[in-house]
Amino acid sequence: MAEPRFDVAIVGSGPLSLLLAAELVRIHGKRVARIGNVPSLQRLPRQVSICLPLATRPSTWRLVDTGLAEAREVLPGDGSEPLLAATEVLVTADLAASRTGLDHMAHMALGHGLKARARDTGWLFSRVPVLRDQALYEAHGMAGAASAVTYPATDVRLEIADGSATLSAGDTQIDAGLIVLVDDAALIELLPTELWPEPLRLQSITSTLTAPTSPIAAPVVHAFDRGVTLVRRDGNAVLAIIAGDADLETRLGSMFAGPFPIRRMATSRSHRVASLDGAPVVGPLAAGRIFIAAGLGSAAPFFGGPLARAITGTSGDAETAWFTAHAPGSDRTQVAELSTRVLT
Amino acid sequence: MSGHRLPADAPRGFGGIELDRSKSLSFTLDGRRIAGFAGDTLLSAMLANSIDTLGRLGEAPIGLGERLLPPVATKDGRLLPLERTPLIEGLELTAQGRRAGPRFRQQSSLRLAVAQLKTVPMAATADVTLTADLVIVGGGVAGLAAAAAATKAGRSVVLVERRPWLGGDARYYGPVGEAASPEIVVDDLLKAIDGFTVLTRTEAFDIRGSTIVAHQVEAPAGELPRGRIVAVTGERLLLATGSNQRLPVFSGNRLPGVRSTIEAYHLAKRYGVSGGASAVVSTPSNYGYRLALRLHEAGVAIRRIVDTRVGAQSRFIDFAKASGLSLGSGQVPLSATLGRSGLSAAFVNEGSTRAAATLEATQLIVSGASQPELSLWMLAGGGASWSGGRLVATGHLPHVGLAGAVAGFATLEACRDSGRVAYDVLFGAEPTTVADTQIDPAFETPDAATPVAPRADGAAFLDAGTSLLLRPVAGARSLPTGHALSIGDVAAAVDLGLIAPGDAGAVAGERGAPGRDIVATAWRPAEPEAGAPSPYLEGRFGARPTRVHLIVDGRRVFEPGALVYANTGRGDPGNAVGVIVDAATPGGTALIDAAVLETMDRFVVAMTAGPSPARIKPS
Numbered sequence: 001m002a003e004p005r006f007d008v009a010i011v012g013s014g015p016l017s018l019l020l021a022a023e024l025v026r027i028h029g030k031r032v033a034r035i036g037n038v039p040s041l042q043r044l045p046r047q048v049s050i051c052l053p054l055a056t057r058p059s060t061w062r063l064v065d066t067g068l069a070e071a072r073e074v075l076p077g078d079g080s081e082p083l084l085a086a087t088e089v090l091v092t093a094d095l096a097a098s099r100t101g102l103d104h105m106a107h108m109a110l111g112h113g114l115k116a117r118a119r120d121t122g123w124l125f126s127r128v129p130v131l132r133d134q135a136l137y138e139a140h141g142m143a144g145a146a147s148a149v150t151y152p153a154t155d156v157r158l159e160i161a162d163g164s165a166t167l168s169a170g171d172t173q174i175d176a177g178l179i180v181l182v183d184d185a186a187l188i189e190l191l192p193t194e195l196w197p198e199p200l201r202l203q204s205i206t207s208t209l210t211a212p213t214s215p216i217a218a219p220v221v222h223a224f225d226r227g228v229t230l231v232r233r234d235g236n237a238v239l240a241i242i243a244g245d246a247d248l249e250t251r252l253g254s255m256f257a258g259p260f261p262i263r264r265m266a267t268s269r270s271h272r273v274a275s276l277d278g279a280p281v282v283g284p285l286a287a288g289r290i291f292i293a294a295g296l297g298s299a300a301p302f303f304g305g306p307l308a309r310a311i312t313g314t315s316g317d318a319e320t321a322w323f324t325a326h327a328p329g330s331d332r333t334q335v336a337e338l339s340t341r342v343l344t
Numbered sequence: 345m346s347g348h349r350l351p352a353d354a355p356r357g358f359g360g361i362e363l364d365r366s367k368s369l370s371f372t373l374d375g376r377r378i379a380g381f382a383g384d385t386l387l388s389a390m391l392a393n394s395i396d397t398l399g400r401l402g403e404a405p406i407g408l409g410e411r412l413l414p415p416v417a418t419k420d421g422r423l424l425p426l427e428r429t430p431l432i433e434g435l436e437l438t439a440q441g442r443r444a445g446p447r448f449r450q451q452s453s454l455r456l457a458v459a460q461l462k463t464v465p466m467a468a469t470a471d472v473t474l475t476a477d478l479v480i481v482g483g484g485v486a487g488l489a490a491a492a493a494a495t496k497a498g499r500s501v502v503l504v505e506r507r508p509w510l511g512g513d514a515r516y517y518g519p520v521g522e523a524a525s526p527e528i529v530v531d532d533l534l535k536a537i538d539g540f541t542v543l544t545r546t547e548a549f550d551i552r553g554s555t556i557v558a559h560q561v562e563a564p565a566g567e568l569p570r571g572r573i574v575a576v577t578g579e580r581l582l583l584a585t586g587s588n589q590r591l592p593v594f595s596g597n598r599l600p601g602v603r604s605t606i607e608a609y610h611l612a613k614r615y616g617v618s619g620g621a622s623a624v625v626s627t628p629s630n631y632g633y634r635l636a637l638r639l640h641e642a643g644v645a646i647r648r649i650v651d652t653r654v655g656a657q658s659r660f661i662d663f664a665k666a667s668g669l670s671l672g673s674g675q676v677p678l679s680a681t682l683g684r685s686g687l688s689a690a691f692v693n694e695g696s697t698r699a700a701a702t703l704e705a706t707q708l709i710v711s712g713a714s715q716p717e718l719s720l721w722m723l724a725g726g727g728a729s730w731s732g733g734r735l736v737a738t739g740h741l742p743h744v745g746l747a748g749a750v751a752g753f754a755t756l757e758a759c760r761d762s763g764r765v766a767y768d769v770l771f772g773a774e775p776t777t778v779a780d781t782q783i784d785p786a787f788e789t790p791d792a793a794t795p796v797a798p799r800a801d802g803a804a805f806l807d808a809g810t811s812l813l814l815r816p817v818a819g820a821r822s823l824p825t826g827h828a829l830s831i832g833d834v835a836a837a838v839d840l841g842l843i844a845p846g847d848a849g850a851v852a853g854e855r856g857a858p859g860r861d862i863v864a865t866a867w868r869p870a871e872p873e874a875g876a877p878s879p880y881l882e883g884r885f886g887a888r889p890t891r892v893h894l895i896v897d898g899r900r901v902f903e904p905g906a907l908v909y910a911n912t913g914r915g916d917p918g919n920a921v922g923v924i925v926d927a928a929t930p931g932g933t934a935l936i937d938a939a940v941l942e943t944m945d946r947f948v949v950a951m952t953a954g955p956s957p958a959r960i961k962p963s
Contacts, residue, residue, distance in 0.1 A: 040847035041822035042829075042837070044854050056880040058918035094869050101880055103905025104923055107950065111907060111917035118903070118952065138821070154846075207854075210862065211828075225869045234824075253865035261861030265828045268854040277879060334883030 006033040006149070008311060009167055009176035011190065012183030013037045013153060015049055015133050016293070019304030020182055021148040022074040027305075028312045032148040033176055035156055035169050036183075038137050044207040044268040047241065048220060048231050049131035052089055052114070053299040054278065054338040056104045059322045061112050063306050066319075068129055070305030075136070087130045090218035092122035094225040101338045102224060124218060131301050158190040158290075165288030178284075180291045180311065184272040187294055195287055197328035199276035200294055204245045204269065211263040212236040213256060226251045227340055229298075237265065243274070243340070278339030282310070283327030292328065349392045350616040354642035360616025362509065371435035373416065374454070384431040385508065386424070387413065388615035396619065397600040399456035400444045401812060404803040405682065406458045407600035410607050411588075411809040414441045414456055415464045422570050425464050428506065428545040428561045429569050452600065458812065464559060470575035472560075474541065476502040478767065479556050479578030481548045481720060484512020485526070485756060486748025487584035488533040489763030491540050497771075501540035502576045504558050506547040509614065510534065512586055512748075516609045517631060520755045520783060529756060546574065548585075550860065551724040554578055554743055580743050580770040583720050584763060587749040588808075590712030590832055592626065592795035593815055593840070595802030596680030597710070601687045604808065605635050605711040618644050620706025624689050626677045627711050628652040628792035633660035635709065640667060647705045650691055652676050656789040675700060676795035679802055680708050690800075697798040712794030715835050716750045722857035728831075729849035730838060733793055735831055738849065745770045753780050796839050806840075807832030816842065829855030878925075885922050886937030894924070894947065894958040895931035902932030902949050902958070909948045909955075910940065924949060931961060 008024055010017050013036035024030040051068050055061055075083045091106075093099040099122070106116045106123040115126035151169040158179065159166045167174040181187045188202065212235045221230040227243035228251055242252055256262055275281060275295030282293045282303075291311060296303055309315040310323045325335050352359040359365075360383070367382035373390070380389030390396075391408065398406045398414065406412070408426075415423040416437040423440065441456040478494045480487045483505030494501045514526035524532075546560040555577040563569040589604045591597055601619050603611075605627065611617040622645040625636040633649055637660065640646045646669050651661075654674040664671060675691040678699050682688075686706035690699035715734050722728060726746075727739035736752055747766035748759040758780035769775045782790070797804070804815040809830045816823060823829065823837055834852040837843040843851055881889070894902060908922035909915075922936030932949075945960045 037846075040844060040851060042843050042851040042855075043847060057884065058916075058920070061917065095871055097872070097878070100904050100925065101878065103903065104880070105905070107903075107905045107907050107923075107952075108917050110952065111915075111920075111950065116952075208859065208862075226867070247867060249860075249862075250865040250867040253863050254867040256862060256864070258864060260864045262863075263861055264858035266855040267857070267859040268850070336879035336882060338880055 004175045004177045005031070006174065006176035007031045008178050008180055009033040009035060009174045010148070010180045010182055011035045011153070011156065011167070011186040012181070013039055013185070014183045015131055015136050015301040016182050016296070016304055016307075018136060019071055019074060019301050020180070020307055023070065023304050023308035024311065025147045026074060028308055028314070030312065033151060033174050034148045035151045035153050035167070035174065037153045039133075041134055041137070044209055044266055045133065045239065045241070046205050046207055046268070046270055046272065047298055047300075048229065049133050049301045050087065050089060050220060050298045051129040051302050052109065052125055053297060054091075054105055054224070056101065056108055056337055057335070058108070059318065060279075060337065061108055063319060063322055064299050064302050065112055067302035067305045071131075071302055074304075083132050083136050085130050085132060086127045087220055088218045089125045089128045089220040089222065090119065090122060091125065091222045091224060092119075094223070098225050098338075098340075105338055122224070128220075130220075156190065160195070160287050160290070163288060165290050178289050178291055178311065180293070182293045182307075184294065187273050187292060188271055191290070191292070195285065196273075197281050197285070197292075199332065200281055201274050201276060203243055203272050203274035205272050206242045206248060207268045207270075208240045208242070208252070208264050209233065209266040210238045210240065211265055213238060213262050214258060221255070223255060224338070224340055226254060228252060228255050230255055276339060277332055277335065278337035279332070279335040280326050281328055282307070283323055285328055347392060348394055348617055348620060350612060350618050350642045350644075352616065354616065356638055356641065358612045358616065358638055358642040360612075360614060362614045363616060369431050369433045371431060371433070371437060373437045374439055380431045382431070384615055385427055386416065386429045386431055386437070387426040388611060388617050389431050390426070391611060391619070392615065392617045394452050395454070397453035399441070399454055399458050401458040401803070404598075405453075405600055406598050407602060408454070409598070409603065409808055412458075412461075412812075414439045414454065414461050416440065418568060422568070423464050424561060424569055424571055425547075425559075428508065428547065430508065430545075430563050432563065432569060435568070461810070463810075464571060469573065470557065471572040472574045474502055474574065474576045475578070476500040476541070476576065477579050478582060478770070479576045479580075480504065480582045480584060481556060482512065482584030482586055482748065482750075483507070483510040483542065483544065484584055484586055484748055484759065485514050485529055485533065486753070486759040486763035486766070487512075487582070488530065488537065489760045490582050490584065490747055490767040492533050492536040493764045493767040495538050495540050496536065499771075502578070503540060503542045504546045504548050504556060504576065505542065505544045508544050510542070510544070513606055514756055514759070515613065516606050516635075517756065518634065520757065520781065523757055526756055529760060533760070543574065548720060551581065551720055551744070554581065556581060580745065581724070582745045582747055582763075582766055582770060583724075583750055584746075584748045585717040585720055585750045587714040587716045588832060590715050590794040590835060591805065591808040592677055592710050592712050592797070593804050593806060593836055594677040594679055594795070594797035595800040595804045597677070598803070598805050598808065599680050599682055599687065601682075601707045602680055603707060603709055605632050605709055608639075608707075608709045609635050612639060612642065618642070618707070620686060621645060622647055622686070622705040623707045623709055624687075624703045624705045625649045625709045626652070626689070626691070626795070628713070628795060629711055630656070630658035630660050630788055630791075632709070632711055633658060633664045636669060637663055637667060640669060645705075646670070647703050648672050650675050650677070650701075652795050653789060653792045654694075657786065658788050672701065676797050677708070677710060678797045679800040681802065692798060713791060714749065715832055716752060718750065718831055718852070719857055721746060721750065722853050723859070727849060728852050730845040735835055735848060735852050743770075753778065754782065755780055757781075794836070794839060796836075806836035815840065828858070831856045881923070881935060885935055886939055888938035889935045890938045890941055891925070891933050892936055892941065893928060893931055893961040894934050894949065895961045896956050896958050898930055900930055900956060901927050902934075902956070903927070903951055904932065906932075906952075907950045908934050908936060908958070909950060910944060911946060911948060921947070931958070
């Protein structure tokens with residue numbers, strides 16, 4: 001049987017797809033195809049890439065710590081500002097049980113070198129690494145990623161039959177040993193939901209940009225039990241990312257201090273993949289040569305290095321244990337992280 | 345001409361078909377008396393009195409236009425829109441907004457700071473609710489044809505139209521070849537409509553499920569006009585919202601005296617208003633020639649008709665030549681600047697950056713390609729994509745239909761037929777094909793794209809509406825992300841290479857239909873009835889995690905979430921043997937691996953303020 005043209009085909013347009021491609025090419029010497037578009041600078045973001053996993057398990061924190069250090073190695077500077085900046089993140093909880101979980105997570109963060117201070121409503125985390133996604137998309141020559149062959153994500157199809165998978169983009173068939181679906185959009189568009197492993201679910205996401213309003217409490221505010229994340233933008237405009245459709249408007253309205261009404265400048269509706277137990281699902285599927293990475297949350301870009309090792313079979317013992325526990329179909333009883341009830 | 349008013353007997357009704365010139369009326373705005381006639385709107389009367397300047401954006405003067413106007417307030421505080429409110433004798437009004445100071449054209453300006461304009465409030469709650477089998481937005485031929493089909497079938501109809509009249513832009517475009525005139529088509533449709541409710545001067549601004557929400561200006565006889573919010577719920581909704589004419593991108597494109605051909609047409613035809621005694625007409629379309637001919641016949645001196653196309657063919661071009669009008673071709677407007685007696689318009693040849701011609705006139709009439717007005721469609725959940733140089737509607741909504749120009753139809757007959765077919769489809773019939781037959785390009789050259797000029801000094805806007813988005817500086821790769829975008833802005837940004845065509849539909853959907861204002865709520869999640877489990881602790885602290893009460897002294901309280909370490913293992917959270925799960929006074933309840941408890945009873949709790957020794961409280 002002829003050797004495939006590519007060792008790995010990565011389907012995705014987000015920052016993780018770039019970082020993973022860079023790691024696979026630069027560190028592991030793999031032949032990589034990336035099927036993705038350059039996200040439009042005019043589109044509203046659907047997530048903010050902050051290295052603050054809502055995790056209580058040391059193994060998950062260690063993985064992200066490692067991935068963060070590796071991301072620093074492969075991310076280029078773009079001249080005036082580094083692509084990795086630091087920000088403050090306020091995470092709030094309304095429910096008593098959520099507050100207890102958040103307290104635990106905050107102490108894990110303290111144990112991993114982040115600064116955090118308790119607030120009445122939650123925790124304020126300082127110096128949280130944040131990836132400037134838009135600048136990353138514009139950056140040229142990111143080590144390794146530039147060596148991946150890139151195909152535009154137009155008319156991408158994934159056909160699964162008889163235990164094998166065929167990937168194509170437009171008229172081009174992508175001949176690869178492994179197909180990696182790293183973006184939620186890729187998973188949603190290409191993988192039938194009946195093939196989604198438990199506990200993944202489709203979740204509505206609304207992004208909305210407000211006109212300038214009263215300053216929010218921190219550059220990033222995540223209201224855990226309301227399923228709403230606010231991001232401060234230029235001139236005190238606010239980007240709000242709201243998970244789920246139920247009570248959407250009232251949940252959003254509860255996040256602002258006013259004055260009301262607050263005008264919206266833009267709104268986008270889409271979907272993402274949520275994990276019911278708050279823990280990622282990462283690994284190969286039984287069907288074909290497909291590898292998925294889902295439910296990684298806001299810290300997704302910082303899984304690039306560990307993912308590359310998992311794909312190439314070069315993980316150490318601790319990482320192997322983590323990936324085994326989080327693989328599709330594995331026993332999930334001991335992987336759960338913090339999870340919100342706001343899901344659909 | 346008298347002032348900016350065309351002669352009452354101007355040919356082809358260009359004296360103003362809405363006016364009753366036997367009834368002179370007047371109102372005051374900011375203390376200035378403004379005279380007009382019965383049939384005028386407040387805006388048309390102002391323009392007829394040479395008040396054509398809104399104010400300044402920075403240092404750039406901005407003209408009054410149908411799509412950018414301040415609300416005006418009556419003495420008792422009612423806010424009214426200038427373009428939809430009829431002129432009523434004795435009204436005393438004040439323009440709303442911060443004054444920007446009289447630096448220029450004091451007599452013709454409202455002197456407002458354009459960046460801080462107020463808007464007519466579009467309240468969330470309706471003053472009036474109506475219901476109908478079919479609700480139609482848009483009173484052009486497509487909307488009227490749908491209304492005619494519905495009333496013929498015995499269905500109730502409410503039709504919402506923002507302008508004071510019905511018929512849309514059909515008269516501007518006219519018939520194709522020997523087809524019936526727009527006047528005849530509109531009259532026939534109105535005769536065919538029986539017993540439907542029509543709300544003119546009513547601007548739809550939202551769709552909520554099956555309900556259209558609109559702002560209506562009511563002007564009952566003998567009473568002051570007032571605005572109210574009308575919610576109209578229908579079994580089916582039909583959007584016949586037409587199209588907007590794109591604004592060519594050039595410096596000075598929103599100066600006072602610069603106006604679109606469609607707006608110039610309606611001002612002249614409906615109200616006998618023109619932007620002064622002379623005009624330069626810049627057009628990528630044959631319709632611009634026809635407007636120029638009509639204005640010429642009405643006494644406006646046409647300095648030149650400048651076509652962006654080269655070698656265009658049209659009967660209107662032939663008529664213009666026969667009328668002795670000066671014609672130019674292959675040139676786009678480069679810049680407009682204000683002079684003492686009007687505007688100075690510079691034109692540039694295709695591919696050049698230097699002005700090839702400079703013309704002076706009191707007004708510069710410009711036009712770009714037509715862009716379907718998709719805002720309501722996208723608010724309803726419909727999509728859009730870039731096709732053929734414009735954003736077109738995509739997707740299917742089960743209870744909402746599209747007809748006419750917003751659905752992409754161009755000719756009068758096609759718009760009319762599409763209204764009828766859209767009605768049929770909304771109520772369950774199979775769709776039928778609508779022919780949209782254009783005249784052979786050999787005889788009528790198709791419209792060209794919206795002109796985009798090389799950069800020049802002066803503010804160049806991307807669209808004529810309220811977004812006020814300027815052309816970005818040279819080298820910019822994107823538009824400002826915190827700025828509202830109209831559909832016209834998105835289309836212009838595609839032309840400028842700032843938005844990829846493949847992203848244009850999604851960007852327009854996000855920015856063009858941003859949704860309702862955010863209002864205050866006190867929403868909080870309900871506490872679960874039973875204590876929530878903590879699955880994130882499963883397996884964390886051994887096979888037998890055990891709750892113990894830790895203390896250090898009689899006062900200190902341990903923080904929930906704080907990690908518990910064996911005396912020797914502090915530092916790496918992976919070495920923690922437990923966690924504080926409840927505060928206690930003193931100390932706290934910890935969850936610790938039972939196997940660990942068998943070997944030790946003294947620990948370190950990693951508090952925020954630093955580590956604290958801890959021991960199991962004696963029972």
